[in-house]
Amino acid sequence: GAGVSQTPSNKVTEKGKYVELRCDPISGHTALYWYRQSLGQGPEFLIYFQGTGAADDSGLPNDRFFAVRPEGSVSTLKIQRTERGDSAVYLCASSQTGGDEQFFGPGTRLTVL
Amino acid sequence: QKEVEQNSGPLSVPEGAIASLNCTYSDRGSQSFFWYRQYSGKSPELIMSIYSNGDKEDGRFTAQLNKASQYVSLLIRDSQPSDSATYLCAVNRRPGGYNKLIFGAGTRLAVHP
Numbered sequence: 001g002a003g004v005s006q007t008p009s010n011k012v013t014e015k016g017k018y019v020e021l022r023c024d025p026i027s028g029h030t031a032l033y034w035y036r037q038s039l040g041q042g043p044e045f046l047i048y049f050q051g052t053g054a055a056d057d058s059g060l061p062n063d064r065f066f067a068v069r070p071e072g073s074v075s076t077l078k079i080q081r082t083e084r085g086d087s088a089v090y091l092c093a094s095s096q097t098g099g100d101e102q103f104f105g106p107g108t109r110l111t112v113l
Numbered sequence: 114q115k116e117v118e119q120n121s122g123p124l125s126v127p128e129g130a131i132a133s134l135n136c137t138y139s140d141r142g143s144q145s146f147f148w149y150r151q152y153s154g155k156s157p158e159l160i161m162s163i164y165s166n167g168d169k170e171d172g173r174f175t176a177q178l179n180k181a182s183q184y185v186s187l188l189i190r191d192s193q194p195s196d197s198a199t200y201l202c203a204v205n206r207r208p209g210g211y212n213k214l215i216f217g218a219g220t221r222l223a224v225h226p
Contacts, residue, residue, distance in 0.1 A: 031212065042117075042201050042216030043157065056213065091156055100145045100164075100205060100212055104156045 002027065004105030006092050012111045013082055021077040021108045023092030032075050033102060034067055035091040043091055043104075049075060050097075082112045114139055117204050119217035128226050132189040136202030136217055139183065145205035145212070146178055146185045151219065152198045161187060192224045 005024045013019050025032050031050055035043035045059040049069045057067070064082075069075040079086055089109050093102040117138050126132045134148075145164050149157035163169045163176040163185065175188040185204075189196055199219040205212050 033212075033214075035214075040121075040218065042203070042218050043214070045213050045215070048213060089156075095212060101147070101159055101162055102212060102214060103159060104149075107156045 004092055004094050004103055006090075006105040006108050008108060009106060010109045010111075012113065014113050015082060015084060017082050019079050019082060019110065021079075021090050021110070023075045023077070023105060025073065025075070025092070025094030026103060028096070029094035030072065030097045031095045031099070032069060033093045033095075034075070034077050035093065037089045037091055037107070046077070079110075082110075084112050086110060087112045115217070116140060116215045117202055117217040119202050119220045121218060122221040123223045124220055125223045125225060126192050128192060128194060128224055130192050132192045132196065132222055132224070134187040134189075134200050134202075134220050134222065136185045136187075137183055138185070138204045138215075140204070140206050141180075141183065142206060143204045144207050146176070147203040147205070147214070148174075148176060148187045149201040149203060150198045151201055157201055189222075192222075194224050194226055197222055197224050
């Protein structure tokens with residue numbers, strides 16, 4: 001079956017612009033996670049959705065970051081007033097309800113000039 | 114002290130040898146442990162999960178867990194050049210009963226012919 005998909009694969013934007021990153025989880029997976037990975041580091045947790053609600057957004061670095069999952073499937077990570085420090089690979093993962101194993105999408109490489 | 118620590122490497126082993134990758138974690142409440150493989154420019158791929166003390170084998174891979182020592186390792190037998198990648202250790206702290214993964218920075222493995 002299809003895995004987690006993310007679009008776009010690459011996004012280049014200018015400082016101060018707004019960006020949206022999309023994640024489509026594995027069909028039937030109710031849990032969805034966003035992580036951010038900087039060069040030479042492991043993925044860092046941002047936010048977790050169980051169904052439509054954000055169960056934990058404690059990893060979002062500041063209020064410029066926001067994520068939604070209105071229908072409990074596709075999720076969008078939104079970044080306002082982008083800064084150069086936001087440049088990273090943004091990874092989405094999904095898992096089954098009650099399942100421990102998380103499966104990652106290919107990621108979106110965000111570059112803020 | 115980082116929550117999940119790994120030696121950054123590179124760990125260089127000859128083809129056919131056993132590669133041993135190690136990880137320590139700080140939270141004694143951690144319950145689930147995972148090894149991900151990440152090729153350069155790609156997203157993490159789950160290769161092993163382990164939940165109880167002892168060994169778990171899957172093909173050429175063996176994960177070992179020692180909760181008393183807060184230590185988890187991955188052994189790769191008969192290492193192949195295609196195993197050359199960064200190996201990420203991830204720990205599930207399960208605060209509130211869900212799967213927020215904490216990653217180490219990864220160990221880079223290089224298998225030379």
